[in-house]
Amino acid sequence: MPEGDSVYKEARRLEPELKGRTLLRGELRVPAHATDDLSGHTVTGLDTHGKHLLTRFDSGLTLHTHLKMDGSWSITRQGKRLPRNLLPDVRVLLETDRGTSVYGLSMPVVELIRTSEESEVVGHLGPDPLRADWDAREAVARLGREPERPFVAALLDQRNLAGLGNLWVNELAFLRGYSPWTPVGEVDLKATVALAVRTLRHSALVPGAYQVTTGRNRRGEDHWVAGRAGLPCRRCRTPILVVAEVPGDPDRRRTWWCPRCQPGPGPDR
Secondary structure, eight states, rough: OOOOHHHHHHHHHHHHTTOHHHHEEEEOOOOTTTTBOOOTEEEEEEEEETTEEEEEEEEEEEEEEEEETTTTEEOOTTTTTOOOGGGGGGEEEEEEEOOEEEEESSSSSSEEEEEGGGGGHHHTTOOTSSTTOOOHHHHHHHTTTTTBHHHHHHHOOOSSTTTTTTTHHHHHHHHHHHOOOSSSGOOOOOHHHHHHHHHHHHHHSSOOTTTTOSSSOOTSSSSSSSSSSBBBBBTOOOOOOOOOOEEEEETOOOEEETTTSOSSSOTTO
């Protein structure tokens, strides 16, 4: 699932291919920027904040992208081509002076903005554990502003803590032993934020640990509750429950939990 750790890892993968390179071809295949040409621009760096990627150029412009659920990045090196069946999905094409091409596929958010105005697209975001300016106190304070809000909804709100997606908040609720619908005011926020930081950083920075929450990276053994509806809890053997998301309601995403290991309010709270 594309979450903060996903975007951070993608930025680190793209960085050696783009940073310091001048574009021989730079196309944004979206209506708002169909006539913009980035050829001749040099990439000065890539930065992330939560699930947002900021690719900066020496011209004072920034390419802002967001993967949401369907976007992805692909790299082809000199002499190689993107498979023909993927060409209709290209939204970003950056060809560098070393012959490498970077493609943004099925990218739902593609914006070209002034670097000085990046705050307009990421300024609303809360602290990000993967950034150098991470502020744990601020994250705790933001999460505590709405004490009646359900645990998972508060953690999913990127204005509180940037980078946690549905997989992480479900796994964190299990690891902390809270029902997903526990009012966030009844939660030990300091301990929860500390665990979120540790797990997200481990996922992003440790090889082989990407989005593994159980310590076992074998397929089917990597999560405690996420994606395991009807299967026995790894701790108590109680069947894992799931409730479907409510379309259009960002606070009611698909949620998995163990009713025994996570006592408390249910989804009808």
